[in-house]
Amino acid sequence: MEQRDQASAPGDGAEGAEDTEDALTLDRPLPEGVRKRVVGIAADALGAFTASELPTRLRPYVKFTREARVKRGATAIAAALETEPAFRARIAERVRQGQPDLVAALEGGTVPAAADPQDVAAAAYLLRTPGWTRIVDEAGEEVERAEHEGAAAESARLAEKLQDELATLRAVARTDAERAKAELDALKKEGDSLRRQLRSLTADTKRAEAAARKAAGELEALRATGATERGAQESEVRRLKHRVTELEAALESSKRAAREGRSAEEIRLRLLLDTVVQGAQGLQRELGLAPLSGRPADSVDAVSPVAASPHDVARRALEGDDPALLDQLLELPQVHLVVDGYNVTKTGWAGMPLDRQRQQLTRGLGLLAAQTGAEITCVFDGQDLDGPIPMAPPPRGVRVLFSRTGETADELIRRLVRAEPEGRPVVVVSTDREVADGVRAAGARPVPSTMLLRRLVRS
Helix, strand or coil, X not given: CHHHHXXXXXXXXXXXXXXXXXXXXXXXXXXXXXXXXXXXXXHHHHCCCCHHHCCHHHHHHCCCCHHHHHHHCHHHHHHHHHHCHHXXXXXXXXXXXXXXXXXXXXXXXXXXXXXXXXXXXXXXXXXXXXXXXXXXXXXXXXXXXXXXXXXXXXXXXXXXXHHHHHHHHHHHHHHHHHHHHHHHHHHHHHHHHHHHHHHHHHHHHHHHHHHHHHHXXXXXXXXXXXXXXXXXXXXXXXXXXXXXXXXXXXXXXXHHHHHHHHHHHHHHHHXXXXXXXXXXXXXXXXXXXXXXXXXXXXXXXXXXXXXXXXXXXXXXXXCCCCHHHHHHHHCCCCCEEEEEHHHHHHHHCCCCCHHXXXXXXXXXXXXXXXXXXXXXXXXXXXXXXXXXXCCCCCCCCXXXXXXXXXCCHHHHHHHHHHHCXXXXXXXXXXXXXXXXXXXXXXXXXXXXXXXXXXXXXXX
């Protein structure tokens, strides 16, 4: 391979010898960019060779992936390319097959202007074309120059960025300084205000402490005065209690003496009265006087009034519900008020349960009995009941009755009216027309349920 490179070099004589000598070594290490390109080319081609075609040091990397070969075997591949001409020639052959135009240009002694310098240097290094060392060096110099230019541009950009940031920081610092100065001025003013308030509060505190000390002294004096007065009051209370005890004893003694004296006087009077009564009775027997049957006024000729009945009181229609009429009826002597219970409750409180209706009515009738002194009987229908209904005791002056099984409340009311002696005023409260007609025939006065309800509301 080296012989072919030497034979293909142009020119002859001293210049050819110089080119042959340059083709063997480099003046400095292979540039890093060119080295990576060369190792990458070899790593791509490594899998296409058998183990016998590869140097011994590279055989372990045959089964690796391309990336693993580049990462783990870069040093071994670079060393094999440098020291193993046969291996390098195989890799160069693959480059010749893959990039024939570039290889033809390099063998012709020209460098394509549009080609990447590092690709050109890598191909020249592997092919060892005439002047390859110069191409590699120039590629390294160009890369270094590009890196320097890039670094310089980056440095300039970074410097410009830093200058912008510095200007921004200076502006922020000025703003912060101005704000801090304004805040400091505000804090100074607030501090002055707080100091003035502190002085005022200190003065107020001192005044309050002085007032508290004065109040404590006055309180202590009041306590001492109160203790003295309390002692005097307790002494006076003890003296008064002793005096009250003495007076109670004297009063009890006086009462006892009065009772003893009155008892003796009453005994004498009773004996005298008994003597007079017995004497009068003996005189009546001796004279044979008949019992007194009249009074002198009874002998005077005049017209006497007849007894009033419920029908004589302010006669009104059955539909009238003025409670004043009921008051007039209840003013009759020995009047008996009979109430048709459910007729009244279902007229006034139909929405309530029956037990609440009974309780509401009996409570109102109790107030009415206490105000008028009339006898009041409240009748409830019990013909459908299996037994007595438990109820709280009715109010004083109110009688509560339930009709018997098979008997209606109307029949019980008529029996109550018939049971009264002739001439006693009886008033029946019911809106039932049949009940009203029946009791009216028996001598009672019927009134509507609304009249009683209006009277109970007034109570």
